[in-house]
Amino acid sequence: xxxxxxxxxxxxxxxxxxxxxxxxxxxxxxxxxxxxxxxxxxxxxxxxxxxxxxxxxxxxxxxxxxxxxxxxxxxxxxxxxxxxxxxxxxxxxxxxxxxxxxxxxxxxxxxxxxxxxxxxxxxxxxxxxxxxxxxxxxxxxxxxxxxxxxxxxxxxxxxxxxxxxxxxxxxxxxxxxxxxxxxxxxxxxxxxxxxxxxxxxxxxxxxxxxxxxxxxxxxxxxxxxxxxxxxxxxxxxxxxxxxxxxxxxxxxxxxxxxxxxxxxxxxxxxxxxxxxxxxxxxxxxxxxxxxxxxxxxxxxxxxxxxxxxxxxxxxxxxxxxxxxxxxxxxxxxxxxxxxxxxxxxxxxxxxxxxxxxxxxxxxxxxxxxxxxxxxxxxxxxxxxxxxxxxxxxxxxxxxxxxxxxxxxxxxxxxxxxxxxxxxxxxxxxxxxxxxxxxxxxxxxxx
Amino acid sequence: xxxxxxxxxxxxxxxxxxxxxxxxxxxxxxxxxxxxxxxxxxxxxxxxxxxxxxxxxxxxxxxxxxxxxxxxxxxxxxxxxxxxxxxxxxxxxxxxxxxxxxxxxxxxxxxxxxxxxxxxxxxxxxxxxxxxxxxxxxxxxxxxxxxxxxxxxxxxxxxxxxxxxxxxxxxxxxxxxxxxxxxxxxxxxxxxxxxxxxxxxxxxxxxxxxxxxxxxxxxxxxxxxxxxxxxxxxxxxxxxxxxxxxxxxxxxxxxxxxxxxxxxxxxxxxxxxxxxxxxxxxxxxxxxxxxxxxxxxxxxxxxxxxxxxxxxxxxxx
Numbered sequence: 153x154x155x156x157x158x159x160x161x162x163x164x165x166x167x168x169x170x171x172x173x174x175x176x177x178x179x180x181x182x183x184x185x186x187x188x189x190x191x192x193x194x195x196x197x198x199x200x201x202x203x204x205x206x207x208x209x210x211x212x213x214x215x216x217x218x219x220x221x222x223x224x225x226x227x228x229x230x231x232x233x234x235x236x237x238x239x240x241x242x243x244x245x246x247x248x249x250x251x252x253x254x255x256x257x258x259x260x261x262x263x264x265x266x267x268x269x270x271x272x273x274x275x276x277x278x279x280x281x282x283x284x285x286x287x288x289x290x291x292x293x294x295x296x297x298x299x300x301x302x303x304x305x306x307x308x309x310x311x312x313x314x315x316x317x318x319x320x321x322x323x324x325x326x327x328x329x330x331x332x333x334x335x336x337x338x339x340x341x342x343x344x345x346x347x348x349x350x351x352x353x354x355x356x357x358x359x360x361x362x363x364x365x366x367x368x369x370x371x372x373x374x375x376x377x378x379x380x381x382x383x384x385x386x387x388x389x390x391x392x393x394x395x396x397x398x399x400x401x402x403x404x405x406x407x408x409x410x411x412x413x414x415x416x417x418x419x420x421x422x423x424x425x426x427x428x429x430x431x432x433x434x435x436x437x438x439x440x441x442x443x444x445x446x447x448x449x450x451x452x453x454x455x456x457x458x459x460x461x462x463x464x465x466x467x468x469x470x471x472x473x474x475x476x477x478x479x480x481x482x483x484x485x486x487x488x489x490x491x492x493x494x495x496x497x498x499x500x501x502x503x504x505x506x507x508x509x510x511x512x513x514x515x516x517x518x519x520x521x522x523x524x525x526x527x528x529x530x531x532x533x534x535x536x537x538x539x540x541x542x543x544x545x546x547x548x549x550x551x552x553x554x555x556x557x558x559x560x561x562x563x564x565x566x567x568x569x570x571x572x573x574x575x576x577x578x579x580x581x582x583x584x585x586x587x588x589x590x591x592x593x594x595x596x597x598x
Numbered sequence: 599x600x601x602x603x604x605x606x607x608x609x610x611x612x613x614x615x616x617x618x619x620x621x622x623x624x625x626x627x628x629x630x631x632x633x634x635x636x637x638x639x640x641x642x643x644x645x646x647x648x649x650x651x652x653x654x655x656x657x658x659x660x661x662x663x664x665x666x667x668x669x670x671x672x673x674x675x676x677x678x679x680x681x682x683x684x685x686x687x688x689x690x691x692x693x694x695x696x697x698x699x700x701x702x703x704x705x706x707x708x709x710x711x712x713x714x715x716x717x718x719x720x721x722x723x724x725x726x727x728x729x730x731x732x733x734x735x736x737x738x739x740x741x742x743x744x745x746x747x748x749x750x751x752x753x754x755x756x757x758x759x760x761x762x763x764x765x766x767x768x769x770x771x772x773x774x775x776x777x778x779x780x781x782x783x784x785x786x787x788x789x790x791x792x793x794x795x796x797x798x799x800x801x802x803x804x805x806x807x808x809x810x811x812x813x814x815x816x817x818x819x820x821x822x823x824x825x826x827x828x829x830x831x832x833x834x835x836x837x838x839x840x841x842x843x844x845x846x847x848x849x850x851x852x853x854x855x856x857x858x859x860x861x862x863x864x865x866x867x868x869x870x871x872x873x874x875x876x877x878x879x880x881x882x883x884x885x886x887x888x889x890x891x892x893x894x895x896x897x898x899x900x901x902x903x904x905x906x907x908x909x910x911x912x913x914x915x
Contacts, residue, residue, distance in 0.1 A: 234878060237877075237878075238877060240652075241652060241880070261880070265653065413758065414737055414738055415738065416738075416847060417736055417737050417845075419847065485652065556879075558879055565863075588671060591665065595662075595669075596879070596881065
């Protein structure tokens, strides 16, 4: 039966629209056939924003340009992951060639989506043996399912900052090493005002505080998020319940969730002079190695020290461990100068002298084996604590996942509910969390 | 009855007339096709696809729909918050806007000052206004709670309390009521004075005059305010996102992902979830499903209101 005219027009319109939509849904691809010795301008987007950090990176790039006279690098600072992701998906001539991220748990998404180019062919081409250059933990968080689409550009390790003056006043001689010591010291260090409010909290475990994302403190238990098949397994890991019980006990011992949260609203911005540790509203604080440099720059009006985060009482042998993350560097899939971009990535991530100089300049942990053992590294004992944490065999990083940090977001949401006392049955809650993470992961796969 | 085919000259004339009509309609037709028709078709298309905005889309049937409607725990809270805001915020805005409008028309001296004072907050950029409100209502350091504490009134935690976060957003929107005030003032000043005089002669009091004179006259304007308010509130995004983000105290910067909805998803709205799914998780399919659900809801509510309006107008006639 012949098609009626209106129906034919409608079908034609729908087919046309479908073709148009499909055509619009294919962003342009880059190229790895460029000549790295030809004159070229590369665009490098990064997230560093403080003047000191930006200067250190500019100096690094200036050293690179001296070596590679044909390559000019245009640096764009203070770019968030979100902006970078959207730019790479949109493509176009203004998209970056070299990209970086502070969020290692997004690497899985960068690799599985194809947004960041696979670096293995470049590593092979230029004879870089990644296993000899980089520590295993750092290689693990920069690859996904065998695809090395990023390389570590300095690392971050997390430890405990503590106010030595407050410790002295409370009669505490050394930083806590176990969770029960942490609780005991936190209670001793907590000071109240006349009206019952807080003057200072010993250790605030609230998950929304600065760097207190639950995955960071959870690292002290060394959890396994996924099984061999990639299924979430938080409910079957006894560490999960132990961790939440410890966090709840810390909260309860210092006055409860509500009052602590209210006190938290009086804190200034994390990266400002009103940081709560700097203003002595916190006696102990979980933070990364960069905080030391900031405390020095701000001329903190008290003596402070650093130590590894305490560990569970039943695992004293793991003391010294911590949470590891870092900056990752990669090449945009849409870059048309991928060989030239690789030269920059290779220099920034594998050149020992460069890695050491950059690490010293911004007080980050070096990300190559050679640089970690370099005598040129900053000898400051407060900084050395973090190097030790980075080298500790029990230290852990987050596993990559197909949809980046979505499972961490799910864990955060769940943790907020737990700390607020809204999860009466923790076991059931954790099973629900696992199901949620699995559903999210399945949804992100083709 | 036998039909006669029109002569060629007549056919040409009709074609020319059609083309002329289309020519006049073309600006709207192009705009509609580019900014509504195509996006709508694309949204429906992608709702059945797995598409991460890098690799080509792959057909996955109803998987995105199943995921959003049955497996995504944030869908429920986001929908509930959006509908709560639609009902409470729109109703209060209309009542408040009408009240302020009536006051502004009644004031005898300082009219200009009062009208300006009530209209000015509407001109504040939404982000700036939200930042100011979060600062003023900070439970730890905000002046509002300090004043309430000084006079012995127990102060809520406003944007930091799941029970108070949405009412705080409503307060913020009532502060910027100037747009509705102006519209209602125009409508109120349009009501013929003779009708009030006639009502007074019939013995009507203040309530009687409002009930039988003012209200029937301004009903179309009220309906306009309600319909536009519902559509705007269905798209409520900026203030909720900024308030939640600021009140949470989480540092903004590279390496941090803004998770909307603080506290406890109390300020999470459907448009925020669409953005989060589409441009943070790059889950385009699920984001499109959510957009279509929101579109269907907005259409249903608007249709219902338009029918109600038609009924009211018919009754008035």
